[in-house]
């Protein structure tokens with residue numbers, strides 16, 4: 287095993303950089319989180335998504351307070367977590383960059399389930415959610431999301447983000 291350095295992270299700037307380098311070594315599923323409603327249509331690429339409990343079915347999503355999508359997501363109070371397949375790398379790049387909203391959504395086909403948040407037609411699975419609580423995570427808001435509806439397909443490989451690059455999960 288190659289041994290790497292251990293780093294103390296007292297300096298905040300070094301801590302941030304070292305934390306990001308460390309997080310780059312944590313493989314994560316890639317999702318597109320969408321919303322629609324009175325505050326408008328929006329969507330962003332997200333890896334900070336995980337399961338909280340199955341009773342009631344609940345996910346958490348960490349959303350940067352400075353993101354352009356933040357007002358739409360939090361004011362609409364609904365979102366859909368669309369889990370991406372290996373075929374969705376280009377779509378993820380669109381939703382993870384500074385592309386205008388209309389251009390992001392024009393690149394794929396969408397439908398809706400219970401909340402009206404856009405459901406990606408060929409997602410591996412889509413969790414249609416209501417935001418039931420919002421916790422303060424500093425630069426990010428931690429959104430606790432109860433699942434109202436699920437759509438799943440049983441074929442296709444996942445998409446993983448690791449070492450700042452996309453990889454097929456299988």
Ligand SMILES: NC(=O)c1ccc[n+]([C@@H]2O[C@H](COP(=O)([O-])OP(=O)(O)OC[C@H]3O[C@@H](n4cnc5c(N)ncnc54)[C@H](O)[C@@H]3O)[C@@H](O)[C@H]2O)c1
Pocket residue numbers: 305306307309310333334348350382425450451
């Ligand atoms: N949780 C997040 O907010 C998050 C996650 C992944 C990527 N991003 C953004 O996507 C862009 C490209 O990311 P990258 O992975 O190629 O390189 P990067 O060096 O910016 O990030 C490396 C890793 O650090 C974590 N990270 C990055 N920014 C973060 C933030 N603001 N808060 C908490 N964790 C963060 C993520 O796990 C990321 O994969 C950057 O602008 C980054 O901020 C944000």
Ligand SMILES: Cc1cc2c(cc1C)N(C[C@H](O)[C@H](O)[C@H](O)COP(=O)(O)O)c1[nH]c(=O)[nH]c(=O)c1N2
Pocket residue numbers: 316329330331332333334335348349350352353354355378381382383384385447
């Ligand atoms: C692979 C990957 C993963 C994530 C992101 C990016 C990328 C490339 N981004 C950033 C988010 O997608 C980005 O803020 C918006 O899409 C574009 O920024 P604006 O919304 O225009 O500010 C991101 N942002 C966030 O608040 N929570 C997250 O979990 C993630 N995860």
